[in-house]
Amino acid sequence: MMRFIAWRLIRAILTVLAVALFVAVALRISGDPAVIALGPDATAPVLQAFREQHGLNRPIPMQILVQFQAMLHGDFGASMMDGTQALPLVLHHVMPTLEIALPALLLKLALGIPAGILAAVRRNSWIDRLVMAGAVLGLALPNFVIGVALVLVFAVKLGWLPSSGHPNFAGLLLPVISLGLAGAGVMARFTRSAIIGVLTQPHVRAAAAKGLSRYKVMLRHVLPNAVATLLPVIGLAIGGLLAGTVVVETLFSWPGLGSLLVVAVANRDLPVVECILILSAATMAVSNLVMDVAHAWRDPRIVRGRH
Amino acid sequence: MRGAIRASCGEGTEMAIMSGKSRPLVISLAFGWLGLVLLLALFGGWFTETATHLDLPNRLHPPLFFGGDGSYPLGTDELGRGMIARLVASIRISLLIGFAATCLGATIGTGLGFVAAECRGWIEQAILALVDFQASLPFLIVALALLAIFGNSLGLFIVLMSLHGWERHARVARATALEANAQGYASAIRQLGAGWWRVYGLHILPNIAGPLIVSASLAFPEIVLLESGLSFLGLGVQPPLTSLGAMVGFGRDYIDIAPWILVQPSLVIVMTTLSINLIGDWLRDRLDHRL
Numbered sequence: 081m082m083r084f085i086a087w088r089l090i091r092a093i094l095t096v097l098a099v100a101l102f103v104a105v106a107l108r109i110s111g112d113p114a115v116i117a118l119g120p121d122a123t124a125p126v127l128q129a130f131r132e133q134h135g136l137n138r139p140i141p142m143q144i145l146v147q148f149q150a151m152l153h154g155d156f157g158a159s160m161m162d163g164t165q166a167l168p169l170v171l172h173h174v175m176p177t178l179e180i181a182l183p184a185l186l187l188k189l190a191l192g193i194p195a196g197i198l199a200a201v202r203r204n205s206w207i208d209r210l211v212m213a214g215a216v217l218g219l220a221l222p223n224f225v226i227g228v229a230l231v232l233v234f235a236v237k238l239g240w241l242p243s244s245g246h247p248n249f250a251g252l253l254l255p256v257i258s259l260g261l262a263g264a265g266v267m268a269r270f271t272r273s274a275i276i277g278v279l280t281q282p283h284v285r286a287a288a289a290k291g292l293s294r295y296k297v298m299l300r301h302v303l304p305n306a307v308a309t310l311l312p313v314i315g316l317a318i319g320g321l322l323a324g325t326v327v328v329e330t331l332f333s334w335p336g337l338g339s340l341l342v343v344a345v346a347n348r349d350l351p352v353v354e355c356i357l358i359l360s361a362a363t364m365a366v367s368n369l370v371m372d373v374a375h376a377w378r379d380p381r382i383v384r385g386r387h
Numbered sequence: 388m389r390g391a392i393r394a395s396c397g398e399g400t401e402m403a404i405m406s407g408k409s410r411p412l413v414i415s416l417a418f419g420w421l422g423l424v425l426l427l428a429l430f431g432g433w434f435t436e437t438a439t440h441l442d443l444p445n446r447l448h449p450p451l452f453f454g455g456d457g458s459y460p461l462g463t464d465e466l467g468r469g470m471i472a473r474l475v476a477s478i479r480i481s482l483l484i485g486f487a488a489t490c491l492g493a494t495i496g497t498g499l500g501f502v503a504a505e506c507r508g509w510i511e512q513a514i515l516a517l518v519d520f521q522a523s524l525p526f527l528i529v530a531l532a533l534l535a536i537f538g539n540s541l542g543l544f545i546v547l548m549s550l551h552g553w554e555r556h557a558r559v560a561r562a563t564a565l566e567a568n569a570q571g572y573a574s575a576i577r578q579l580g581a582g583w584w585r586v587y588g589l590h591i592l593p594n595i596a597g598p599l600i601v602s603a604s605l606a607f608p609e610i611v612l613l614e615s616g617l618s619f620l621g622l623g624v625q626p627p628l629t630s631l632g633a634m635v636g637f638g639r640d641y642i643d644i645a646p647w648i649l650v651q652p653s654l655v656i657v658m659t660t661l662s663i664n665l666i667g668d669w670l671r672d673r674l675d676h677r678l
Binding site: 095098099103106107110216217219220221222224225228229231232236319320322323324326327330331341342344345346348349350353354356357360361364365368 | 520523524525527528529531532533534535536537538608612615616619620621622632635639642643646649650653656657660661664665668
């Protein structure tokens with residue numbers, strides 16, 4: 081087990097490193113950083129001075145190593161927009177994003193999992209059809225369309241809720257619902273197929289045959305086994321917490337990571353973009369790691385099977 | 388991740404069986420809508436000439452039945468451009484990007500999957516590591532970062548979109564090619580002296596086309612949604628070109644006075660991706676029982 085965890089940990093670290101390396105290489109092949117920073121009109125001596133100042137005249141692997149060393153010390157460079165350090169700027173925007181991403185995740189799980197269980201248990205009933213229709217719709221609806229529809233109804237027509245970012249409860253509602261609804265449909269679909277997968281197994285029939293009530297069969301035999309299938313899906317949802325809100329934040333002018341990223345991309349503010357990319361890759365890697373370990377703890381066959 | 392994708396695919400079979408009687412009608416409606424959209428995309432060229440035509444006196448002209456007369460049946464946008472022409476032009480670009488990126492991604496992924504299946508050893512491990520790497524990243528953020536680094540043009544944007552989902556094609560291609568290699572026909576052709584190009588292109592590819600089409604049918608709607616999301620943010624398709632997502636994005640400023648500008652393209656996006664998903668589920672059921 082320890083070896084398994086260590087191996088997964090190394091993989092998670094390697095993933096984040098690979099992202100950083102990938103960005104660094106992509107940056108170097110996209111053009112001369114000095115020309116990008118100073119503009120096409122800069123004269124040769126100015127460019128030369130800039131290169132010397134930022135160490136751009138050294139060999140490229142050396143530059144990347146120096147950059148990695150700076151990153152390990154939390155130095156991602158200064159934002160090209162206003163010269164503030166990228167890392168504090170990005171961290172400052174994490175909280176607002178979590179404010180809508182966490183409730184949306186809860187909504188997704190609280191709505192999706194029970195709906196999926198219900199659909200699996202009452203298979204082929206109208207509940208099942210309703211849930212599956214919702215899931216198909218959730219898969220086809222981009223979350224900005226849900227958001228736009230909600231704004232149109234609740235903000236423009238009815239005037240009940242504000243259409244853009246206010247850090248109070250009413251302002252939270254629309255972004256959270258638009259994020260959570262579509263995800264809930266997908267979650268329900270995964271849950272339903274996980275439960276049905278377990279329900280068809282012989283041990284469940286055996287449990288029912290020895291006289292356990294449906295409720296107990298569900299609670300003791302079906303759900304614990306279905307959790308193993310659901311963990312990776314939940315892991316993906318948690319890993320995508322910081323990354324998933326980009327579109328909805330922009331729609332609702334919510335001052336989080338997503339809005340920051342969109343502005344940074346539009347202005348090609350590379351230090352900020354790089355910082356957000358690495359932060360979300362790290363979130364994803366940590367979440368995958370935790371879920372892998374949880375999965376292995378639930379199902380020890382995984383540890384023996386692979387390594 | 389792998390388990391999750393498998394679970395979702397297995398669901399397709401479940402659903403098709405479950406929907407019972409209602410399935411054919413829904414599927415034919417979906418086919419009808421997709422056919423209409425495809426016709427518009429292929430033969431709508433003469434509409435798009437008027438897509439950039441400004442009719443400033445008739446700005447924000449409401450559609451028929453919403454207070455408008457018949458001069459612009461679906462109304463006009465903030466610059467007096469007819470909504471019908473704008474929609475057709477957008478459908479053309481969105482579908483072009485969707486198709487081109489799906490085909491490109493399927494080609495890259497299948498190619499890499501075949502290389503992995505043929506070479507084995509460290510090359511296979513490297514490709515699998517790349518697959519895992521791609522699958523473990525939030526793709527929207529990666530796409531945005533690449534847009535920031537490389538700037539934006541239509542060609543580059545299509546290449547970028549094709550990076551979404553290649554890893555799934557690669558997995559499917561590798562797994563099915565390994566399976567096919569273990570069967571008699573592949574080694575028979577090899578012993579007749581066929582090169583790998585002939586073995587894979589002429590013999591293995593046709594035999595594993597089903598799962599690959601299934602994998603492409605999953606990627607296509609996702610790419611259309613991704614494109615519309617990025618264009619909605621103003622970071623995808625750039626003016627004077629337009630796409631469905633871009634129309635919603637620009638229409639956002641007029642949500643309270645001219646909601647039709649963003650409602651119409653939103654409806655087109657939803658109907659299109661819904662149709663593709665429904666048909667995809669149905670196709671999955673017919674073509675492939677393993678996925």
